[in-house]
Amino acid sequence: MSKKIAILPGDGIGVEIVAEAVKVLEHLKSEGLDLELTEAPVGGAGYDAAGKPLPDETLALVKDADSILLGAVGGPQYEALPRELRPERGLLGLRSELGLFANLRPAILYPQLADASSLKPEVVAGLDIMIVRELTGGIYFGEPRGIRTKENGEREGYNTLVYSESEVDRISRVAFDIAMKRGKKLCSVDKANVLEVSELWRETVVKVGEEYNDVELSHMYVDNAAMQLVKWPKQFDVMVTKNMFGDILSDAAAMLTGSIGMLPSASLDANSKGMYEPIHGSAPDIAGKGVANPLATILSVAMMLRYSLDQPALADKIDAAVGRVLDKGLRTPDIMAAGCKQIGTVEMGDAVMAELA
Ligand code: IPM
Ligand code: MG
Numbered sequence: 194m195s196k197k198i199a200i201l202p203g204d205g206i207g208v209e210i211v212a213e214a215v216k217v218l219e220h221l222k223s224e225g226l227d228l229e230l231t232e233a234p235v236g237g238a239g240y241d242a243a244g245k246p247l248p249d250e251t252l253a254l255v256k257d258a259d260s261i262l263l264g265a266v267g268g269p270q271y272e273a274l275p276r277e278l279r280p281e282r283g284l285l286g287l288r289s290e291l292g293l294f295a296n297l298r299p300a301i302l303y304p305q306l307a308d309a310s311s312l313k314p315e316v317v318a319g320l321d322i323m324i325v326r327e328l329t330g331g332i333y334f335g336e337p338r339g340i341r342t343k344e345n346g347e348r349e350g351y352n353t354l355v356y357s358e359s360e361v362d363r364i365s366r367v368a369f370d371i372a373m374k375r376g377k378k379l380c381s382v383d384k385a386n387v388l389e390v391s392e393l394w395r396e397t398v399v400k401v402g403e404e405y406n407d408v409e410l411s412h413m414y415v416d417n418a419a420m421q422l423v424k425w426p427k428q429f430d431v432m433v434t435k436n437m438f439g440d441i442l443s444d445a446a447a448m449l450t451g452s453i454g455m456l457p458s459a460s461l462d463a464n465s466k467g468m469y470e471p472i473h474g475s476a477p478d479i480a481g482k483g484v485a486n487p488l489a490t491i492l493s494v495a496m497m498l499r500y501s502l503d504q505p506a507l508a509d510k511i512d513a514a515v516g517r518v519l520d521k522g523l524r525t526p527d528i529m530a531a532g533c534k535q536i537g538t539v540e541m542g543d544a545v546m547a548e549l550a
Pocket of ligand 1: 285440472
């Protein structure tokens, strides 16, 4: 049966990098994988096309799709819009409307890129961490929220950091299951020394852990986790954490690997329907210049094949093709190193295609 894939390029470099990933999907189709690709606008592009960041037609499309490939959203031209019309709302709307509560953000160092990391090679060599970020709860979605005026006329902003036991339970299970398939080590990151919500988080993770005796569970405060990530990142296997902590730690972890332009992500619902996207943003500063690195988006296609389409062999093929392109010394500017050949977005996509063919 044909699998419906919604293609949402979004804004900025999203358009350029998704075009390269679509080449890979088209190639898989030509090899016999039954896919139906449909493109739709989201983010600033959604606003331009239909007056809102998550247009009704786009929402209907993604609800009906088996999987979604997203580029990135956002751009300076949209920053003055009212908050509910900003591109980021489109992304947050996709996550909440589709119930994509489990965000998997791997941080893997390709051996070919060891020199691209700002950390010493011995600190990052062989790095392979999976950050499991809760994606539909916490302070990103908690109510009440807003900006209000106090009696003395001063304005104050407020948000709510709230997690129910069931939300922590389900994200913990995802993390434990992943740990079981990897190094069987899980570190839960919280701020239980200060926040009640973290106290309940920790209690709940411990309770779920009783069902996973084979996994070594540890806990770390988020400030220490940030420090440990840059001090000795290889101590981590799988990390699980709240929405906002995961946002911050995953950017830090990404940079350990040399470039945020290399890292894919998956956002999954309870039935493994997923949205796949590079973890970097729309990079307006380099948009339209043909220099963005499409590899994170191409690797996101590999994650889609692995987690939603049940095609692990094809996923391996894409991962291997990317590895061979790097072996040949081909580099976009973000991962450029001495002795390598610098190429642009389209050439990088073509290089992966050549390896796949
Ligand atoms: C991410 C991004 C988003 C987030 C923004 C664009 C809303 O930083 O996916 O990490 O904060 O979740
Ligand atoms: Mg982020």
